Amino acid sequence: MKKMKHLGTLTAITGLALLLTGCVQRTKSGKPYGFIYDYLAVPTQHIMNWLANLLGGSYGWAIIAVTFIIRMILLPMMVEQSRKATVQQEKMAYIKPQLTAIQQKQKNATTNEEKAAVSQQMMALYKDNGISMTGGMGCLPILIQFPVFAALYAAIQYSPELSSGSHSLFMGFNLGQPNFMLAALSFLVYLLQGWLGTLGIPQEQKKSMMSMMIISPLMIFFISFRAPAGLALYFFVGGIFACIQTLIIYFYRPRIRASVEAEMKKNPPKVVVPEEPVVAAKPQASNSIARDHLSNRKRNAGKQQHRPKK
Structure with missing residues (x-):
């Protein structure tokens, strides 16, 4: 189930990234237009400009501030969804x-x-048994992030302030151009988040999560490396929040496990597939042959005893 959840998230983010690259159109003079740009990117650019003016003209800190605000709004919802997914994992063991x-x-x-x-x-x-086929992880947090991701992607991609000038520089990074270092940092922080997600779970579940633990950061790296570094900065800061969210669930897991255990004692798992009856093992062929040989010897001995004397 965890694998299905991560796979769905990756498919959605990748599909959205591919969609966004073709949603913003340009006139012959190069001016962007379209629904994504007019109704998402432009308002986001205004917000970033306002925050940058408050933060000393730094668009890097403006992106971090936007990420912080968004993640703080989503954090209670994301933690609750993660808690539900953890409950489902614990029930699966039963x-x-x-x-x-x-x-x-x-x-x-x-x-x-x-x-x-x-x-x-x-x-x-x-x-x-009250277990969700999707692992208890709803799509609402992902859907809420879609317009945010779309707005930031287009706003950073087509921002005049980030495309040139000193405003695009942040700690030595040009936020208007792809940057390998920020993409690599995004990869590492999501790799850390995936590893933290394996703490405190059974070894069998860890094995099923290992592949997705690598694929998810790789997809983040691919998107970040091809996009302007401002978006990679958004992913990096968002990954730090994802690590915090995972740690909250890790420290809360013992209480979740105890709660599920108490629930299972009151309401044991319903049996849908009865256990197969244990069939006694068949005797080995060599033992069967030995018994038949001994039986034949006894019968022959009995015949010799009853044979009349001449």
């Missing part, structure tokens, strides 16, 4: 024996009817 049995049936299913029946069992297992 239905694992049944889940394993269903997965084995999926491998052995040959006909469409058998596959459909197994899928129904899987859905019933999740539904009857």
Whole structure:
């Protein structure tokens, strides 16, 4: 489930990034226009200009301020969504024996009817035990970030102040041009966030998360490296907030685990797939042959005892 959540997030962000590159159109003279630019980028540019004037003319600090405000607004919602996802992970441990049995049936299913029946069992297992198929992580936090991401992407890409002049410099970085260093920092901070997300979870779940823990930062690096460094700065600061959010859940996990354990004691997991009866092992062939040979010897001895004397 965690893997599905990360995969959905990556697909959404990547698709949005590809979409944004073609949404803002240009006139023959090079002036940008379109819905994204007119209604998202331009207001964001005004906000950034206002913040930059308050912060000594630094657009770098203006981007950090915008990121801080957005993340602080989203932090309670993101923490709550992460808490729900953690509850789902803890509940999964209680239905694992049944889940394993269903997965084995999926491998052995040959006909469409058998596959459909197994899928129904899987859905019933999740539904009857109050577990979400998506892992409890809703799409609302991601959807809320879409317009913010779109606004910042277009605002930074087409900002006159960031395209040239001293305003585009921040700690030696040109925020209007792609920068490998900021992209690499974004990669590292999201790699750290992924590693923090594996703390305190079973080893089996860690193995399933390892691939996504690498792919997610790589996608962030790819987007950051191709975009202006101002967007990479937004990702970097946002990644720091993501690490803080993950640490909050890590320290809160023991309480979540105790709560789920108490709930499972009151309401044990509903059995959808009964356990298979244990079948006694068949005797080995060598033992069977030995018993047959001994039985034959006894019968032959009995015949010799009853044979009449001449």
